[in-house]
Every structure is written in C-alpha cells, then in structure tokens.
Amino acid sequence: MNRLGTPEYPISVGSMLFTLVDPEQGYEVAYNRWYERDHFYGGCMTGPYCFSGGRWVATRGLKDLRFPADDTNAVARPWDRGSYLAIYWVEAGHHGDHFGWGADQVARLYAAGRGFTQRRHAHTALYDHVGDAYRDDDPVPVELALDHGYAGLVTVLVERVEGIDVGELEAWMLDEGLPPVLDGGPVASCAWWMPVQLQEDMTSQAPMDLGTPPGGSNRTMQLFFLEDEPAGHWDRFVDYGRRVNTSGLATVLFAAPFLATVVGTDTYTDQLW
DSSP: OBOOOSOSSSOOEEEEEEEEEEEOTTOHHHHHHHIIIIIIIIIIITSTTEEEEEEEEOOHHHHTTOBSOSTTOSSSSSTTOOOEEEEEEEETTOHHHHHHHHHHHHHHHHHTTOOOOSEEEEEEEEEEEEEEEESSSSOOOGGGTTTTTOSEEEEEEEEEOTTOOHHHHHHHIIIIISHHHHTTSSEEEEEEEEEOTTTHHHHTTOSSOOBSOOOOTTEEEEEEEESSOGGGGHHHHHHHHHHHHHTTSEEEEEEEEEEEOOTTSOTTTTSOO
C-alpha cells in the first residue's frame, strides 16, 4: 500500500459534495434522465471550480449487502434508503466559491421549473478532503478517480471513539486497517474525508430535506474505488468492518457498495427495489 503526499500537479481536490438520493417508485427513469441530462451539469458541473463528478447506483442486491442493517446506520435511515449516489470534486482553496454559487443556483433552477420533486434525499452533505491511500506505487490519483472509469465504489463512514486521537486512528488505518483491503485485489485506492463544519450556510437554501446530518469532526467518510464490481469482493469490507469495530478506536456507521452508472442509458433503473 502506498500513501502519496503533496500532489505533483497544481490541481488538487479540496472538498466534495456527496449526495445519496432515492427517486419515488414509478419515477426511476424520469429521475435518472433528469439528473443525468440536466441537474448533473446545471446544478453542479457548470459551477466554478467543480472539476469532476461521477454517478453511482445501488441495486437491490447491493443494498442487501450494506451494514449495519439497522437503526444504528448513520447515513441511510432506513438502512436501505438511497439508490443513486452522485459525487463531485471541488478544487482546493475554492470551497466557498463553488458552494456559494451552488446555493444560489439550486434556487434559480427550481424557480425556472428545472427541479424534480419526486425524490428523497438519504444523505446530502459536504466533506473536506483529508488524505488518500493507494494500492500501487504509481496510482491513479484521487483527482482523476471520477473520470477513470472504475467499475465500483464502496463508501464507509467511520466514527472515532471519544477520547481517541485522530492521529492514532489514522496510524492504525494506514498500518493495519487499510492494507488488507487494498493489497492484492481490485481495490485501487481509498480517499477519506471529514464533514465540513458549519455547512448550513451553503445547504440551507435547498428546496427539500437533505436527509441525515453529516455529524461532527470525529467522523470520516471513506471512498474506495474498485476495478471490479464490488459484490464479488464484499468479504474484504466485511472483514474491514469487523476489524474497525474490534479495534477499540472507531465504529463503522455505514458501509455500502455501488456500481458506476452507464451514462446515457437507463440501466439499473428496474433493479432498485
């Protein structure tokens, strides 16, 4: 496993928008097309300093792999809520430039009739980039991950135990926690993020409830990028969750696999429930 330091090139990711949403049943195709052909661009990608974005989907079969599958799940309540995940990278140093624009843009789009009310957010929140770990010595950097064409994504939300120093948990992750997940398999990288604090200024104008809150600075959202579909390698993440939970350092509050959407098609819209 390899952890890179300062990026070699001047463009680096600083923050992300993470938005996990369900269409209402019966509106799956309409939602997919609205989001992909309008909102993905008009609501995010055309904004300043948003340099990359990607969409992912959880079929019914993938939802059934999630854990914890009860009310301790801090992202999806109930635990199987959230079918489509969209992720966007914002350039470092320009968080306010983009999300200030985004807060106003959403209001403009809805006023112009370019919203979609037949949807429900499971978890939409802003996160700051903290670090990355890679399988390879010369990896695809996280800045390119959403454009690389990875087949799968796994998201894991970890909550640090009260009294545990963030450095202690990070050292355990790098030395013990992450290597068995990354080494010798299709998991190419892990990028981790902390919730943006006081993000209400940039989300308060949303035209609907945004779902579960991001939580405090003791939480870390991890994104694992896979070169293969995640279901066939889920045992790596089950083992990882067990090891995190028994480490005495942290607890897994959400682990969920996703497939990359097939852009320009309605693939998977009939497999959500």
